[in-house]
Amino acid sequence: MGYKNAVSVFPADLLEAIQKHIDGEYIYIPRKAKNKKGELKNSRKYIQERNQMIFFSIKAVLRLTKLQLEIFYRLKQYMKYWQI
Template sequence: MAYQNAFELLPEEIVKEIQKYVNGTILYIPKKTKDRFPWGSKTASKELLRRRNQQIYQDYQMGKSTRELAGSYYLDIKSIQRIIRTMKKQC
């Protein structure tokens, strides 16, 4: 995202009003909440993690230890425990 001069985008009165609060400061203006997309909605990331977590839980139910799962999925043991705990609540 490139910086843009406020005087090129906004009416002068608005820029002068903003300058009363943040004169010479770089200011970030976020998108409106309604224009934002939920995390993972634009890519398959959320679905991939959901499937991975289901597989971890199935492997756990089949008898794999948290240590084995951590090694297989390249996660730390605490992450595996959190995933198992979350999946238990969902079932």
């Protein structure tokens, strides 16, 4: 974003119309098409894919941990039953 002199950018009649509303102050003129942050470099897509991989990895680990706990408790019950 840079500052430009309105005299060099706008035609004289448009500049006069703008000066009727605001005179001697700064005006921000937004871009026509706004790009969301990260859209130009496809980083948003990369981050979504990375987060999805992390989510599924954690989900798989939790399933494995649950299975390990079930096996541990069953072994503990057998050991208690057989007094090992």
